[in-house]
Amino acid sequence: MRSRYRIEIEGIVQGVGFRPFVYRIAEEMGLTGWVTNTSHGVLIEVEGEGEALEAFAGHLERKAPPLANITSLAKHSLPTAGYRDFTIRGSIARPDSRVLVSPDTAICPDCRRELLDPEDRRCGYPFINCTNCGPRYTIINSVPYDRPNTSMARFTMCTLCRTEYDDPADRRFHAQPNACEKCGPRLQFRLADGSVLPGDPFMLTVTAIKQGKVAAVKGLGGFHLAVDPFNAQAVRRLRARKGREEKPFALMVRDLETARRLCKIKERSEGLLASTESPIVLLDKHPDPGLAIAAEVAPKSRYFGLMLPYTPLHTLLMEEFDTLIMTSANVAEEPLCADNDEAQKRLSGIADVYLVHDRDIVLRCDDSIVMPDGNSSGRGPVVLRRARGFVPAPVPLPMSGDPVLALGPELKGSVCLTRGNQAFIGQHLGDLKNLETLNFLREVVAHLMDILQVSPKALACDLHPDYLTSRLVEEGGENPWEEGLPVFRVQHHHAHILSCLAEHGVNEPALGLALDGAGFGTDGTVWGGEILLVDGTRMDRLGHMRTLWMPGGDQAVREPYRMALSCMVECRGRKDALKLAPVLFPEVPEGDMEILSGFVERRTNGMMTSSCGRIFDAFSAMLGICLFTSYEGQAAIELEMLTDPSVTDTLPFSVDFDRDGTAIVDLLPAFDAALDLHLAGEPLERLGGMFHRTLAAALAQALSACRETLNASERVQESIPMGGGVFQNAVFSEMIRRELSGRSLRPLLHRTVPTNDGGISLGQAVFALEALRKGF
Numbered sequence: 001m002r003s004r005y006r007i008e009i010e011g012i013v014q015g016v017g018f019r020p021f022v023y024r025i026a027e028e029m030g031l032t033g034w035v036t037n038t039s040h041g042v043l044i045e046v047e048g049e050g051e052a053l054e055a056f057a058g059h060l061e062r063k064a065p066p067l068a069n070i071t072s073l074a075k076h077s078l079p080t081a082g083y084r085d086f087t088i089r090g091s092i093a094r095p096d097s098r099v100l101v102s103p104d105t106a107i108c109p110d111c112r113r114e115l116l117d118p119e120d121r122r123c124g125y126p127f128i129n130c131t132n133c134g135p136r137y138t139i140i141n142s143v144p145y146d147r148p149n150t151s152m153a154r155f156t157m158c159t160l161c162r163t164e165y166d167d168p169a170d171r172r173f174h175a176q177p178n179a180c181e182k183c184g185p186r187l188q189f190r191l192a193d194g195s196v197l198p199g200d201p202f203m204l205t206v207t208a209i210k211q212g213k214v215a216a217v218k219g220l221g222g223f224h225l226a227v228d229p230f231n232a233q234a235v236r237r238l239r240a241r242k243g244r245e246e247k248p249f250a251l252m253v254r255d256l257e258t259a260r261r262l263c264k265i266k267e268r269s270e271g272l273l274a275s276t277e278s279p280i281v282l283l284d285k286h287p288d289p290g291l292a293i294a295a296e297v298a299p300k301s302r303y304f305g306l307m308l309p310y311t312p313l314h315t316l317l318m319e320e321f322d323t324l325i326m327t328s329a330n331v332a333e334e335p336l337c338a339d340n341d342e343a344q345k346r347l348s349g350i351a352d353v354y355l356v357h358d359r360d361i362v363l364r365c366d367d368s369i370v371m372p373d374g375n376s377s378g379r380g381p382v383v384l385r386r387a388r389g390f391v392p393a394p395v396p397l398p399m400s401g402d403p404v405l406a407l408g409p410e411l412k413g414s415v416c417l418t419r420g421n422q423a424f425i426g427q428h429l430g431d432l433k434n435l436e437t438l439n440f441l442r443e444v445v446a447h448l449m450d451i452l453q454v455s456p457k458a459l460a461c462d463l464h465p466d467y468l469t470s471r472l473v474e475e476g477g478e479n480p481w482e483e484g485l486p487v488f489r490v491q492h493h494h495a496h497i498l499s500c501l502a503e504h505g506v507n508e509p510a511l512g513l514a515l516d517g518a519g520f521g522t523d524g525t526v527w528g529g530e531i532l533l534v535d536g537t538r539m540d541r542l543g544h545m546r547t548l549w550m551p552g553g554d555q556a557v558r559e560p561y562r563m564a565l566s567c568m569v570e571c572r573g574r575k576d577a578l579k580l581a582p583v584l585f586p587e588v589p590e591g592d593m594e595i596l597s598g599f600v601e602r603r604t605n606g607m608m609t610s611s612c613g614r615i616f617d618a619f620s621a622m623l624g625i626c627l628f629t630s631y632e633g634q635a636a637i638e639l640e641m642l643t644d645p646s647v648t649d650t651l652p653f654s655v656d657f658d659r660d661g662t663a664i665v666d667l668l669p670a671f672d673a674a675l676d677l678h679l680a681g682e683p684l685e686r687l688g689g690m691f692h693r694t695l696a697a698a699l700a701q702a703l704s705a706c707r708e709t710l711n712a713s714e715r716v717q718e719s720i721p722m723g724g725g726v727f728q729n730a731v732f733s734e735m736i737r738r739e740l741s742g743r744s745l746r747p748l749l750h751r752t753v754p755t756n757d758g759g760i761s762l763g764q765a766v767f768a769l770e771a772l773r774k775g776f
Helices: 018-028 050-062 109-115 159-166 201-210 232-242 256-262 267-273 312-318 340-346 435-452 468-475 492-503 561-584 590-602 612-622 634-642 668-679 684-709 730-742 757-773
Strands: 002-012 032-037 042-049 069-078 086-088 187-191 215-218 223-227 250-253 280-284 303-307 323-328 353-357 369-371 382-385 395-401 404-406 416-425 458-462 487-490 510-520 526-535 538-545 548-551 606-609 654-657 663-666 719-723 746-748
Touching (some): 018 032, 050 069, 109 312, 201 215, 201 312, 215 340, 223 232, 250 256, 395 492, 458 468, 458 757, 487 492, 487 757, 492 510, 492 526, 492 719, 510 612, 538 684, 548 590, 548 612, 561 590, 561 668, 612 634, 612 684, 634 730, 654 684, 663 684, 730 746
Parallel strands (some): 032 086, 215 353, 250 303, 280 369, 404 458
Antiparallel strands (some): 002 042, 187 353, 215 223, 280 303, 369 382
16 A cells, blocks of 8 residues: 655764665665654655565664664654655754754765776876765854855856766765866965965975975864874974973874884774774874884873864875874964964964965864774774864763753863753864864854754853953853843763763762862862762762862972972971972972972962862872973873873771761872882882782772662662763773772763863753753
């Protein structure tokens, strides 16, 4: 019996070849009707015999295109309409959009093959794409995802491209960025003064890089600075110009074989490198690398950050090089450059030459960074920086409500806008310490509001009163959201725990652990080593690391030896600390030590902190690993890099409850013992292992003790959500995971959302949703 179905599909179903897929399935099965894009997703009306219609509906989910992600499929029976054929109709715009925009995706195998095929008409064309790959999020202005709504609107397709675009049997059927050399975007080569040189822009750039010059190369979501990593002088020049003294640079490698010559790579890591997201993957350096990369590329790190070429332009470039430094093109603490003229201006004095093109980047988007997870099988990577390839894919929430906007923290900023039971975390913003980054935040919010077609009903920000995002909600200005919205100020570590719970789909009370460098506490002090009982908007501080004095305040973050000195004064008194200081810190003038030790003893010119990050700093500096930092987390990272994770011995520590019943985790005994061992010549690798092992054991003991103090009425699950930048430390994360598991507690660690401050906005958004639900 002949029937008709109306099928409504939501999810990532636009810009991924879904309509042509539907068309082909319908044609193969002899069905009639039509398919179209709407502001909700894809709408289908299809007629045919009942069994065929059921099979058709099943194929939609089981055989969907590789980039599609169906979140809902609803079908309704209707009277037959007598359709004679199956067609693709023009898009239907609706005011209440629910469509999901696809992230940008890496070049697919088919396009790569054509790009390098001398017989193909697109051979060597640096903007080749199809429905299975290419730009999406960074070129879309509004939904539906149709060419007029993208930065490709100004390029009129030639006859051949138009024929492909209109042919349902073609891979480029309705591929919105479809173009070729005759009708599409083109490259241009510029010198530092902005003058355009004649000749082949691509080969001019290749020549410049081989000459040791710094090339600014416009990619998918912004510019990279490309430098020859085998040329130590060129690498040093890049560091000097960019003001990046020691932080490792990312490398783009030609292929997996090249990656294997540089790093120890397992099958799972190969999958990450070659994935459609194509992120930077942190991998262990090969002990005997087959390529002589300059030591200046990633000093004091056991990792290389590798990525494969993910655009056609990158693919062509890597045919000329085995490996290139490809680092974000920006000045320190400023957003990534995306516009041609902007890059020319902001990168003046950094880049020698510029390879630009005329396809506009609507919204800049940096490279994502991930780590392979050695503790699970087939569950994907651990995301450290969420941007290109992952944004704007939503995070499903265990609750729903009116749209809310969270503005995130100060460091590693991101925003989060919710719609129903989905959270949309924007791309990595950088550190929100200047007007340029703040304006970038506004751009991202406006873009998300546009493509999601929602306006927030409430705002959330950090509790810290001096963060730019906190002041933004007070002072107003040129913001894309309405003025006068309710504002919820969320304690930093509370947001960390909520973020982890939300990622795992949990909306129940939990005992959590937040470990990082700093967060403004409810008592006005600096927190960072917290055991918290969290239940939605409620937070109780059940325990924390022992508080220590930070002499000079934030300067102690940049000069970790200050925290080591603070610990020495606490352990051995000022007099003995000053005797040891010249031995441990010969680079620091003794007069400075005299002054700083006085700050600690008198509790002046500084602040108290329970920060776990500062404990890492103290150990790193005491062991002589890092006395001064040039980038965030450097002391802790370098300590981890030297650590032997096989060490099982621990140092002394204590976990006691104060008069208020708060658990205090004290690692000063561990510091004191480690100091003696260090002075006696104990290897740094072993001391690093003992420190990590001790920290994990102490915190696991404290968490277990805190659980025992809870009343029977506190129905807290056995899962322990954990968040904060300390959990980027793979050695420590594995150790505490094992410690908790040994106590029959289930650790919850971030995976798809950054555990660092890049995931804070998700927790803030969850807080705001719960607050609205409770009528706050």
